[in-house]
Amino acid sequence: MAVAERTHTPDVITVDDDGHQATTFSLKRACNGCGQLLGDLDERDVDQHGNTTDVRAECGNCRPLVELETAGCRTWRLTRRSIGRIDDEIDKDGIYAKGYWETVDSKLIVTGLRIGTGPDRLVARFGDWIIRHPDGRWTVHTTGAEQGETEVRR
Incomplete structure (x- = not known):
């Protein structure tokens, strides 16, 4: 492109x-x-x-998302406003999802979404992109300093 x-x-x-x-x-x-x-x-x-x-x-960061969408993937940017909608989409796919909690400035707050269970679970933080691949895999495209993809298999 x-x-x-x-x-x-x-x-x-x-x-x-x-x-x-x-x-x-x-x-x-x-x-x-x-x-x-x-x-x-x-x-x-x-x-x-x-x-x-x-x-x-x-954009060097977002170009991979456009390529994934072209390949048939669905993408969502995780924000405080979108977390409920994305959680519902993941639940419809039969995958366990819930808020991811961390301590920030001595307060326990939701900082993202946990997808899946066990050692293969995936954590997306606010600002990350959550991707559902046509084969049913879920991955995260991070937007922070540690960019890359992590994946959890069904």
């Missing part, structure tokens, strides 16, 4: 004779999957109806 490289125009600060500063900048486009800045906004970013386009294929 070849995508034209985006321009990355730096901000330009100018100072007039009276010492007033003015900053000229180009609008930037962020990945609609993870929010990573991709470069300058351009004509690719709005479709014929005025909607912003999906640019995840341009």
